[in-house]
Amino acid sequence: MHGGCHEVRTTTVAVFGAGVTGMTIADEERRTHPRGVDTPGCSHSEQDASAPYTGEAMHELSVALALVELASEEARRLGDVQISAVHVRIGQLAAIVPDALRFSFDLAAEGTALTGARLEIEPVPTSVACQACGTHVLDAFQPICCPRCGGPADLRSGRELELRALEVIDHDGPDC
Amino acid sequence: MTARIVEVRQDILKKNDLLARALRSRFEEAGVFVVSLVSSPGAGKTTLLQRTLAALRSSLRVAAVVGDLQTDNDARRLAEAGVPIRQITTGTVCHLDANMLEQALEDWDLRALDVLFVENVGNLVCPASYDLGEALRVVLLSVTEGEDKPLKYPTIFGSADSAVLTKIDLADVVDFDRDAARQAIEAVRPGMDVLEVSSRSGVGLEAWINYLQAMRTHAFAVGTH
Known part of the structure; x- marks a missing residue:
């Protein structure tokens, strides 16, 4: 359903899991889905102007x-x-x-x-x-x-x- | 007293990943195709969802969960489509996580649904970290945002399965360069499916609906065999 990069990134996820000693269930599961490893931060996000200010962090x-x-x-x-x-x-x-x-x-x-x-x-x-x-x-x-x-x-x-x-x-x- | 280092080596968001995994299994068992929408605020998630629910409700049992920091405005807008809607008000949290979704789905009979949409909080950064157990994650990019947004926010584009260029009827008005936008998407996520839609004029909506149905069929073909 996707071009090469989808597989590439899923493979990437597996690489993380494989490099970890004492692999956990979570590591094992992360192999099967790419989303679990993305880790951005809110400080760079656009926030809805109508929302109350809640700090950068x-x-x-x-x-x-x-x-x-x-x-x-x-x-x-x-x-x-x-x-x-x-x-x-x-x-x-x-x-x-x-x-x-x-x-x-x-x-x-x-x-x-x-x-x-x-x-x-x-x-x-x-x-x-x-x-x-x-x-x-x-x-x-x-x-x-x-x-x-x-x-x-x-x-x-x-x-x-x-x-x-x-x-x-x-x-x-x-x-x- | 002695000091020592104890190795742990675990993902900090392990709990969310485990919960999302459990949700994904529940969705698959119930036969419900779960589609999440992510974008910056104002890219047109709710309007596209309104059109989508209206188009699908005659042939499929559809419902939606919508996340916002404050207000249930979006839920009220979506409820006009006459399908089940739940609002998650996150307060200060800038994204939906698997726990919030699980709680929102409590006492909902998933077997009574064919397609469940999850509209995330408008934010191109944080939602990328949190797997929700969805089968398809769609990132929206409106033509008023600029063609290079995928390059600025590669992680969310990398976490999505498909992209939709929204407000495409305004492309000429704002000198939106479709090729540049597609190239930017290709650069961060080679091979990603890209659709163009205007929820206002209706351009591209049929292709979008057909795409969703094809992806649903594909998901079940993969999931059940």
């Missing part, structure tokens, strides 16, 4: 709430630990503004096990792989195709919105 707040929920679940699984930092990987195509995400994260973390935790953001550049020319890192605003030959290319990175790791401080036994 609406989308980052949604993402931050989801992040805090996910990280809290992981923290609970680890038992009686204190989370000192949350490490995330954010793709260039995700259009997330780091400062907006940090601001939102602090708000979302308030009153949870993540209160006071640092948010460490690792930016991930956009890269594509062309069958003929190999892998290239793209500059911002370059179209998602091979920058050398102009042909279709698999997106290898750039849409990440990933909770990478938690930095935890264990509360050891009473003798410590």
Whole structure:
């Protein structure tokens, strides 16, 4: 029903899943549908002029709430630990503004096990792989195709919105 | 006390993806073809939907869910078509997510529907992140917006299955360059189906309706065999 790029992008999604260790159900499912990996941010969106002003960080707040929920679940699984930092990987195509995400994260973390935790953001550049020319890192605003030959290319990175790791401080036994 | 790094490596929007996956299964089991519309505010989603509902309601059981930050104006406009309509008012949230859609569909018998339309909040950025379980995502681009919009918002175009150029009756008035727009779409989403429609004059509406019916047939052919 579509030309080459539809398959290309779906393949791209599979590449993400395959590169992840400890693959989850979500990763498995993301392979089958391209929409789950797109991760833009509201700061660049056009907002309806008739809507009340709600700040620039609406989308980052949604993402931050989801992040805090996910990280809290992981923290609970680890038992009686204190989370000192949350490490995330954010793709260039995700259009997330780091400062907006940090601001939102602090708000979302308030009153949870993540209160006071640092948010460490690792930016991930956009890269594509062309069958003929190999892998290239793209500059911002370059179209998602091979920058050398102009042909279709698999997106290898750039849409990440990933909770990478938690930095935890264990509360050891009473003798410590 | 000892500090250590615990690898997690999970998608932050995992919950939405899981919910959307469950919704997609429900839609397929119920035999309802779900089409979502995304665009910037004012591109003509509601008007196109009004025409579409009116055109389809005699032959198919259609319904729509419509998302907005505030007001139920769109739902009231759409209800004039005489088909079931639900409004999701998101408040401050700039997109629909799978959870909102699931709640809006509560106590709706999906088996009693053939086609369900989901009109997203007008926004070319955030809705791209959230899978809603739809079978077909259509992005609208009105001729008054400029031909290079796909290049400026590649992610939403990349997340959609088809594009519709709306208000095409105004193309000449605003010096809209169709070829440039099609090239821009091709650049961010090679091979994407592009239709041209004017909800006001009716130009292209028949082709749009035929396209939807063909995609529905195709979806069921793929889904059931």
